[in-house]
Amino acid sequence: MPSQQVAIDRVFHALGDPTRRSIVEKLSSGPISVSRLAKPLEITLAAVVQHLRVLEESGLVRTEKIGRVRTCRIEPRGLTLAERWISERRSLWERRLDRLGQFLVEEDEGRS
Amino acid sequence: MPSQQVAIDRVFHALGDPTRRSIVEKLSSGPISVSRLAKPLEITLAAVVQHLRVLEESGLVRTEKIGRVRTCRIEPRGLTLAERWISERRSLWERRLDRLGQFLVEEDEGRS
DNA sequence: CCAATACTTAAGTGTCCGCTTGACAATCAA
DNA sequence: TTGATTGTCAAGCGGACACTTAAGTATTGG
Numbered sequence: 001m002p003s004q005q006v007a008i009d010r011v012f013h014a015l016g017d018p019t020r021r022s023i024v025e026k027l028s029s030g031p032i033s034v035s036r037l038a039k040p041l042e043i044t045l046a047a048v049v050q051h052l053r054v055l056e057e058s059g060l061v062r063t064e065k066i067g068r069v070r071t072c073r074i075e076p077r078g079l080t081l082a083e084r085w086i087s088e089r090r091s092l093w094e095r096r097l098d099r100l101g102q103f104l105v106e107e108d109e110g111r112s
Numbered sequence: 113m114p115s116q117q118v119a120i121d122r123v124f125h126a127l128g129d130p131t132r133r134s135i136v137e138k139l140s141s142g143p144i145s146v147s148r149l150a151k152p153l154e155i156t157l158a159a160v161v162q163h164l165r166v167l168e169e170s171g172l173v174r175t176e177k178i179g180r181v182r183t184c185r186i187e188p189r190g191l192t193l194a195e196r197w198i199s200e201r202r203s204l205w206e207r208r209l210d211r212l213g214q215f216l217v218e219e220d221e222g223r224s
Numbered sequence: 225c226c227a228a229t230a231c232t233t234a235a236g237t238g239t240c241c242g243c244t245t246g247a248c249a250a251t252c253a254a
Numbered sequence: 255t256t257g258a259t260t261g262t263c264a265a266g267c268g269g270a271c272a273c274t275t276a277a278g279t280a281t282t283g284g
Binding site for chain 2: 229230231232233
Binding site: 017019043044046047050051067068069 | 243249250
């Protein structure tokens with residue numbers, strides 16, 4: 001299923017915006033309502049809601065509305081996805097360096 | 113120091129584009145020239161160069177020109193920055209859950 | 225020297241995106 | 255009920271951004 005790609009795409013796109021990252025930062029220290037989330041940010045509540053939509057669709061945030069208050073909390077799924085993508089690239093890159101290093105050592109040994 | 117924030121911003125912005133991520137993916141399995149990098153991508157070489165500029169400024173990629181060939185390789189600094197940002201959010205979030213869990217347990221013990 | 229290769233640079237274009245405004249809906253408190 | 259709070263929806267604006275085209279530079283092989 002190629003939808004993993006889509007998911008990764010959504011996550012990184014979501015994290016690409018500084019305002020959305022600051023929302024994630026805020027949320028990582030506890031759930032909070034939309035309006036309280038908007039307070040410290042110098043943009044409209046409507047804009048915050050739009051960001052939340054993106055964050056929710058990317059699996060970075062989960063929200064739940066009770067009464068007139070929508071409470072937002074962090075959803076680890078999205079972060080995990082991004083983290084895994086990065087560590088996969090890194091391990092590929094490190095494995096390559098290992099092979100290269102070993103090759104150089106072996107070549108040196110043979111040259112004695 | 114122009115703040116870690118700016119650097120983080122650049123990295124996540126760079127990773128926000130799917131083409132740039134695919135460049136990073138390609139590069140994580142070894143250095144390669146600009147034109148060979150462009151081959152499988154269905155965009156102009158000029159566009160690839162522009163992406164490379166962004167990637168280089170974000171510390172995700174390093175390039176070096178020898179003769180008429182510019183060779184691109186991955187630079188771990190950028191990835192590390194992104195990885196750390198994520199793991200910091202996660203650990204904050206997990207610590208919070210721990211405190212919450214402990215609170216619930218203690219409350220339950222007191223209620224016996 | 226000449227042609228091919230491998231970029232580089234600048235300018236223009238269309239699209240996406242973040243944001244605002246304004247009108248509306250739903251819930252709560254007095 | 256009335257007014258305040260909390261959020262929703264739709265439309266539109268302006269700028270950022272990915273991409274192309276086109277012309278130019280530098281390097282290399284024959």
